[in-house]
Amino acid sequence: SDLLDQFGGHKYAAGLTLSVDKVPAFQAKFEEVVKSRIEEVHRKPVIEIDxxxxxxxxxxxxxxxxxxxxxxxxxxxxxxxxxxxxxxxxxxxxxxxxxxxxxxxxxxxxxxxxxxxxxxxxxxxxxxxxxxxxxxxxxxxxxxxxxxxxxxxxxxxxxxxxxxxxx
Known part of the structure; x- marks a missing residue:
């Protein structure tokens, strides 16, 4: 959040605003966070059968x-x-x-x-x-x-x- 000017959203959408000069740092931080949280089970789509x-x-x-x-x-x-x-x-x-x-x-x-x-x-x-x-x-x-x-x-x-x- 320290890289963002504004952010918000809900369960199905997110929005953010950041200055152009912070985009590379944001990309690096985003990749770092995703890699630390994603597990193998998240990589395979799950279909809920009714x-x-x-x-x-x-x-x-x-x-x-x-x-x-x-x-x-x-x-x-x-x-x-x-x-x-x-x-x-x-x-x-x-x-x-x-x-x-x-x-x-x-x-x-x-x-x-x-x-x-x-x-x-x-x-x-x-x-x-x-x-x-x-x-x-x-x-x-x-x-x-x-x-x-x-x-x-x-x-x-x-x-x-x-x-x-x-x-």
Whole structure:
């Protein structure tokens, strides 16, 4: 605080004012404090999972119940669900960055579309030519948010994938 002219904020934001000549000293002090306080556990993102779903539970009846919990945001995040032991079909890489695929689960009829933004590279073989796990019917778990999609006057439920885990 001895380097700052003003500072303040709250849980989700911070603001500060300092003179230009103090920026290098502030940067050094900031790095020093962060290095002394950060632990390895802080370096890995944690996803808070609200519940486990079977694919047949992904329907408008359930989605309408979820919508009653809105509005979502700080203090009331969108529910995140784990869906276990699934495999992918109809895989498409979008704009070389994103994935769109359907998932299947034994004993379940529902096959929702999943969107994995920024996940195309994670899903490819090391040679970056094929989407290996998705084409091989390899089993995996995923965590996702359920969203409603409107396209050409039709609505459907989709899963926005947050992470994928292999056994």
């Amino acid at each position: 519940d486990e779903l079977l694919l047949d539970q992904i329907n408008y009846r359930f989605y309408n119940i979820l919508k009653q919990m809105a509005p979502f945001g700080p203090g009331n995040p969108e529910p995140i669900f784990r869906i276990s032991n699934v495999y992918a079909e109809d895989v498409v890489v979008l704009k070389e960055k994103h994935l769109r695929f359907k998932i299947k689960q034994d004993g379940q009829e529902t096959t929702p579309v999943c969107l994995g933004f920024g996940m195309a590279d994670r899903a490819k073989d090391p040679d970056l030519t094929t989407v290996n796990f998705l084409r091989s019917k390899m089993r995996f778990d995923l965590v996702a948010e359920m969203r409603e999609n409107f396209f050409r006057d039709k609505s459907s439920l989709q899963l926005y994938v947050k992470d994928i885990k292999f056994d």
